[in-house]
Amino acid sequence: MIENTVKEWHAIVASLDATGLDRILADNVVFHSPVVHTPQAGKQLTTLYLAAAFQVLNNDTFTYVREVVSGNDAVLEFSTIIDGIVVNGVDMIRWRADGKIVDFKVMIRPLKGFQLVHQKMAEMLQKLTSGK
Numbered sequence: 039m040i041e042n043t044v045k046e047w048h049a050i051v052a053s054l055d056a057t058g059l060d061r062i063l064a065d066n067v068v069f070h071s072p073v074v075h076t077p078q079a080g081k082q083l084t085t086l087y088l089a090a091a092f093q094v095l096n097n098d099t100f101t102y103v104r105e106v107v108s109g110n111d112a113v114l115e116f117s118t119i120i121d122g123i124v125v126n127g128v129d130m131i132r133w134r135a136d137g138k139i140v141d142f143k144v145m146i147r148p149l150k151g152f153q154l155v156h157q158k159m160a161e162m163l164q165k166l167t168s169g170k
Contacts, residue, residue: 043137044105044112054096056089063139070143072127073156084142090162091144094155095125110134120158125151 043062050058060081068077069084078087095118104115114129127146134140146152 043133043139044107044114044131047114047131047139048102051092051096054092056085056092059085059088062137064134067139068141070141071159072144072146072152073159086163086166087159088142090159090166093162094120094158095127120151120154123151123154124148125155 046058046062050056050062063081063084065081066079067081067084068079069087070077071087078084095116097118097120100116100118102114102116106113110133112129112131114131116127116129118125125146126148127144130141130143130145131139132141146155
């Protein structure tokens with residue numbers, strides 16, 4: 039089951055279509071942002087953060103470079119270049135038995151990349167929530 043969810047996750051990321059998240063996120067999913075102190079609970083908030091990340095991180099340089107899947111957990115390492123800065127990170131994802139994601143954690147490095155992502159995510163979240 040988890041391999042199907044990983045495959046669907048990759049398809050959603052490749053399409054940049056956040057509406058596909060509705061199929062794979064559990065209603066009670068918890069999102070752990072690298073830039074927000076507290077976990078964000080619920081499908082709506084998680085979708086918002088992931089939709090913003092699609093716009094900030096996914097460009098023609100974005101690629102997953104390593105994938106480790108075991109049981110109901112996956113760690114997907116990614117790399118991208120934003121404004122000339124190489125950003126490296128991992129998506130740590132946990133599914134329940136039906137394949138719905140219940141926990142999603144993102145970690146980013148190096149510090150310069152983290153700071154840039156923080157700035158761009160704040161701008162994108164503002165844009166997405168203001169409807170502009």
